[in-house]
Amino acid sequence: TTNNGPLAQIWLASNMSHSLSKSVSQHTDIIKSVEEIARVAGCSLDSDIVEPITLRASGELLHGVVRVYSKKTSLLLNDIKDTLTRMTTLFKSAPPNVT
């Protein structure tokens, strides 16, 4: 049922044993995905789904979305760290001002 819907990536993210690719996680809009999950799981208020998906499936999707989120976070963290080190190395190479 969810094979080729908007949550296909999330489903894969959950099922894939290996780590997520950067681009996939970068391009996934978590909030939208979450909304979609909520929608298909039939727990949001304005749910118009007649037959909600099974708990197993929603669990999988949740896991997937969390993994993506986590990946994004770690990516950002790495980015920031990287930037910082670059800045510090810059300062190091050009002796910092006497502050």
Place this chain on the structure above:
Amino acid sequence: MYIKSVVIQGFKTYKNTTVVEDLSPHFNVVIGGNGSGKSNFFAAVRFVLSDDYSNLKREERQGLIHQGTGSVMSAYVEIVFHDPNGQMMMTSGIPMTEEKLVRVRRTIGLKKDEHSVNGKTCHKSDITRMFESVGFSSSNPYNIVPQGRIVAVTNAKDKERLASLEEVVGAKSFEIKLRESTKKMDATNRDRAKIDTELAELRTRLEELDEERQELEKYQELERDKRIFQFLLYDRELNEVTSQIENLEDEYNQIVQSSEEFIQELSKRETLIANVGKNMESVKAELKVKEATDLLQEKSRLSEVTKTKADLEVRLDEIKRQIDSRRGQKESDARNMAVLEGEINKANSQLDRLLPRFEQLRHEAKGYEEELSNLNRRQREMTSKRGIYSRFSNQEERDKWLDEELKSLEVQATEASSQLSTLSTEKEHLLIDIKKLEEEIAELNDSVRGPGVAAELEDLTASSSEMKRRYLEKIDERKELWRSEQKLQTISESLEDAVKRSERSLSETMDRGLANGLNAVKEIAKRLKLPSGSVHGPLGELIKVNEKYKLSAEAVGGNSLLHVVVDTDETASILMQELYRTKSGRVTFMPLNRLATNFAVSYPDTSQVDCTPLMWKIKYEKCFESAVRHVFGRTLVVRDLGATAKLARDHNLDSVTLDGDRANKKGLITGGYHDYHKKMKLDALKEIKAAKVQFTEASKDLESVRAQIAAADLEIDRVNSELKSHSIRKEAILTNIELLRAKLSKSSAEVTFKKELLKGISAKVEKSNTSINLARDKISRYQVDLERPFEKNLSPEEEQSLQSLVGQMKRLEDPLSTTREALDEVSTRIDLIKAELNLKLYAQKRELEARILATETANQFIRDEEVRSLSEKLKTMTSREQQLSDSVSKIMEEIVALNDEIAANERLQEKGNTQQRVLLKKLDSFQKTAEKSVVKKTTLISRRDEVQQKISEIGLLSEDLLERYQNLESEETLRKLNAVNKKISKMSNINRRAIENFRKFNEKRQEMEARAQELTQSKESIEKLIESLKMQKVEAVEATFEKVAQNFSAIFEKLVPSGAGKLIIHKSAERSKRSETVRNEDSITSTAEEESVDAIYTGVSISVSFNSKNNEQLYVEQLSGGQKTVCAIALILAIQVVEPAPFYLFDEIDAALDKQYRTSVASMIKELSSHAQFICTTFRTDMLQLADSFYRVKFDNKISEIQEVTQQDAMKFTKRRSKMGEL
């Protein structure tokens, strides 16, 4: 989705490949006898699909694989699903077949255990997940119910039942995922906290950067000013420097031009000096030859000649002296002779005078004596008569005695006459002997002094002297030859030196390996005795190049000039191997038989263009054409590379200028300055060749001279031996003569002896004659006496005659004695004279005569001859000496001249060198100035470059700003610049990249902050989702439970129409409350999460009644086995309705039921089988009546087999069985 077919092999009783095909998607029944293998079939399905057979031990595997006769080592079971709607989520990488079939296979052996989907090996968990996606859980206990397990469902505890219910809903897996997610969220939250702090740090850093940026901006403004000022300054300097450089360049060019003239001059001088040096070398060589050999030889020759001359002179003197002395002796001899002769004459005359007197005296004496003796005899006779006859008394007596006396006298006479006759014969013999001896002596004389011997001797001496002359001549000749040999030797040595020098100078033009190789090639060719036409030598030796084109040829030929031309590649390979073997260098060979001769080269029309093919300017032997063509054939000589380059390229040719600059057809150009003083290969090769030719000529000469010497040696030996034989012969003749002479003297001695003997004999003969006469006398007297008568005394007359006789005798005695005295005297005198004559004078005379003869005959002629020849020789020697001393002085003069020449040359060289030095000094000074200017120029250029660099560093400046400062004085500018610099220096530690970095990092920061923002939102939404999903789960469980409970009741009622059943869920009251309170708090910090949502419930219990609808509700524990089974079936089916699985396998679930329940269960299954596939086994007919497909398991020989059968057959089989069971 349903099971379409099952394939079993080697599994338990299914030894052979068993295929169960075309299973109905709805209701299937499998029948068969006890122990036939039905359960094994189910086990096979479970083996693939459920968890029951995971983590098998070795023995367990053994148990699964068929055991029996011909046991198998591995087993596999394949289940083919038909999935027409594509419900199944395929594991990634496994394709769906076109028929929508999914083949799941598991294979085990004693060691292996493999799963595969559609032929692709994959992991068990992949398969599990695949089935979960279609609602089949491998851990679900209700899907496949093995034999006797159905009651376990009923007997399960409430909590277990709850768990399985939740399992059915999927809550469990949800729970797991949820836990994982929350954990991850926590971890991520930690990361997020870090992100916040890092971001804060970033921000502070950025602020710092901003400050720096502002400072930088200020700095940049100052910098710009500075640059402007700098630019102005540099620009001005640049202009100045550039003009200076130009000046310097002009100057330099001028110097170079004039120095070039000087260089030309220098090179001219250098060649001059080189020529002088070469000349001097040759002169020196000549001088050396002159000094070392010519002069010495001439001198030695001279000294030799002088020596021989002195010898000759000495000898001549000697001979002359000898002749003189001889002459003196001869004179004295002659004088002596005269004296002697005078004496002899005197003696002879004396003798002559004395002899007649002697004769007279002797005659007188004889006359006297005879008279006296007659008288005496008469006296004696008379006296004897008186005496003799006195004895006798008578006649008779006297006669008798007379007779006797006569007789004896007779005898005496005969004796004497016989003696005489013997003596005369003896005398005759002697005479004959003497005659013979005399003949002999004459003969000997002949042979000793004969003309034959003399002539022979003369011949011998003449020829030996001739030979001696020749011998000496030859020796002289040989000496001459030796000298020339020595000379040639020196010359050839010096030539060899020249060759070696040339070769050395050649080898300077190439590397050592090649030089060694070339030498080795020569040596090898000689050693292996390669035929003379096979190794020709380096190409450069074989060609002659016009002087004008030499540079070109040199440039084009390059190392190819040293390639060795050989006749065939075989020769080349022989040489090459030999070179390799002896490790002596590397050489390139040009085998003439291998070089392509026919490559066509088209030359451009030379009459039109200013060029000539290089080939035309090279002279070579026809046979080397291919080699020459190979190297030079593709080259044109041109006046200018640029102009004709295209032309040459059009004709696919290289081109070369007269200066040796080259352009090849591919367009590469080689050229530039060529060191003219460096030896050129061509020159070196030419020199070597010339030197070699000279050397070979010299050695040839030497060889011929040596041959001549050998011939001379031979000749000398021959002459010498001949000379020896001559002298031997002469010696022999001389000894022979000596011998003859001895014989001669012996013979003459004998002759004299014989003559003496003859004389004696003659005397004897005379004596005999006289004695005969005496005897006759006596005889006649006796006879007279005999006639006479005997008288006793003397008659008186007789006495008287006797008396007269005595008187007569007395008269006679006086004259006789005087005569005798005179005779004695005379005879002694004669004897004296004779003795003197014979013993002294004649002997002396003979001696003298002999001496004179000897001197006169033997020596005179030879001496004269010798003197003449000696003086002649002496004359030639003197002339020779003169000649030699002339030539010596000439040579000396030559040497002096040569020395002069050398000195002149040296002076020339010296002069040249001094000039050279002057030139060099000049050049040096030029060079120095040039260098100075170059150095200046380079410093200026570097300065210019520096300035340019700086200007370019300063970069572009705005025009208007420049214009503003354009007219500023340089000093003013400098001052301003200094001011600006001061300001700048105050602003140390400027971060030059502050602006850029700030911009970059600021962007980055903004972007990242946005992302962080987004993450926060995401986090919130996820948290919300988790909450709602938790709720959802509870709702779902509840809803499911509701539905299941509802269905349970309905199904139970269908199965047991008279009874009623209920599922009851038990909540834990206090827990639920707490959970609710917890849920009302913030869920992020909740600890209740771990305890999971199902903590709300404690279990699910079943409550049924079989006989009434309202009361007597019984719990499962209180039911019978059959009732339990019913309950279990109801529960399973109820769940099936709510959460449908795709297929169910029931092994004899109706075994414990009575007919009524069996029928209802069967119909129930039939009803449900429209949504799911059922495969059941049974021994009853109830199911058979409703099923769609039928299969029978046959057990034969311990091997099971499954066949599809018709309903009737199945019914029949089952009925028969049940009857048998009843029986």
